[in-house]
Amino acid sequence: MTKNFLAYAALCCACTSGFAQSGGPATPFALASAHVWANPTHAMLLDVAHAGARVVAVGEHGIVLLSDDGGRTFRQAKQVPAAATLSAVYFVDSRHGWAVGQWGVILATIDGGENWTLQRSDTSVDQPLFSVYFKDANQGWAVGLWSLLLATDDGGRNWHVSKLPPPPGGGKADRNLFKFFGDRSGTLFIAGEQGTVLRSRDAGATWEYRQTGNKGSLWTGTAAADGSIFVGGLLGHLYRSHDGGDTWTAIDSGSSGSITDLVSAGDKIFGVGLDGFVINGTTEAVHFTSKQRQDRAALTALVMPSAAINKPIFLSKDGIVKAE
Numbered sequence: 001m002t003k004n005f006l007a008y009a010a011l012c013c014a015c016t017s018g019f020a021q022s023g024g025p026a027t028p029f030a031l032a033s034a035h036v037w038a039n040p041t042h043a044m045l046l047d048v049a050h051a052g053a054r055v056v057a058v059g060e061h062g063i064v065l066l067s068d069d070g071g072r073t074f075r076q077a078k079q080v081p082a083a084a085t086l087s088a089v090y091f092v093d094s095r096h097g098w099a100v101g102q103w104g105v106i107l108a109t110i111d112g113g114e115n116w117t118l119q120r121s122d123t124s125v126d127q128p129l130f131s132v133y134f135k136d137a138n139q140g141w142a143v144g145l146w147s148l149l150l151a152t153d154d155g156g157r158n159w160h161v162s163k164l165p166p167p168p169g170g171g172k173a174d175r176n177l178f179k180f181f182g183d184r185s186g187t188l189f190i191a192g193e194q195g196t197v198l199r200s201r202d203a204g205a206t207w208e209y210r211q212t213g214n215k216g217s218l219w220t221g222t223a224a225a226d227g228s229i230f231v232g233g234l235l236g237h238l239y240r241s242h243d244g245g246d247t248w249t250a251i252d253s254g255s256s257g258s259i260t261d262l263v264s265a266g267d268k269i270f271g272v273g274l275d276g277f278v279i280n281g282t283t284e285a286v287h288f289t290s291k292q293r294q295d296r297a298a299l300t301a302l303v304m305p306s307a308a309i310n311k312p313i314f315l316s317k318d319g320i321v322k323a324e
Helices: 005-010
Strands: 045-051 054-059 064-067 086-091 097-101 106-109 117-120 129-134 140-144 149-152 177-182 188-192 196-200 208-211 218-223 229-233 238-241 249-251 259-265 268-273 277-282 289-292 299-303 313-316 319-321
Touching: 045 313, 054 086, 054 097, 054 313, 097 129, 097 140, 140 177, 188 218, 188 229, 196 218, 218 259, 229 259, 229 268, 268 299, 277 299
Parallel strands: 045 086, 045 299, 086 129, 129 177, 177 218, 259 299
Antiparallel strands: 045 054, 054 064, 086 097, 097 106, 106 117, 129 140, 140 149, 177 188, 188 196, 196 208, 218 229, 229 238, 238 249, 259 268, 268 277, 277 289, 299 313, 313 319
16 A cells, blocks of 8 residues: 555546546536536545534545535535536535645535535645635635645635745745644644745734645644644654644654544544554643554545544545444
């Protein structure tokens, strides 16, 4: 199993630049309807979110899967007007959500993921978006390739490019930005390339670069209930900050597979990675517990148990996989 799978998928090399419809000429992904799958739970899935009690997962060729029974069964969304690979999804409540992906596609839903509308796309250049985050139903951001940062203050009806400052030491802002998230204080974070975390304390008006001490790509991040911040990525590297991103401490994740998703639940942090690694630890732990699945599935995202979900739900390059 290649350790570079997520980067490969995120950079949209996992799919071709066009998707043939009914044997006809290739159509730009952003202009075609999502592919209908005979076995949708076996499609490549890259991200998952809660829409109230509903679980919504997204992935290749515009697939959007919905589960209303805690992940026991899934069905495809009714209408998705894009066949681009979708890399991220985010909901602010049970009805309002957004998904982003290849060709700079941004989709929105107001009915919990049943139907989606196209808010943005750019077929002139495939500059994919890797993450999306909304502070509320109006203010949101999406990030992607070559320091692409988009912002909206009207729920996505209008998106504009926000220019990032050059990184420390000179050069232009051209680093891939993989995960956008925020903490309870309203501070915003972006995990990116070269061990870099960008931080904004003024709702995205200005940004600063914070260094974790690592040079590898950071693919994910999460904010814990106690205010601590965690980021992880290439080769199992995991970092924690107790001071809002000013300083970072390396944590032993127990994983050699690259970390693809981190989620917080109470005083614990859970994560998944390539080569089937599942990790967890408290927000104060120096060493995390790690278990490698026997199938070594390339895990891409997870949803932890909740009132509506009895067991963790794991996503992978081969679709939904059961907890072992």
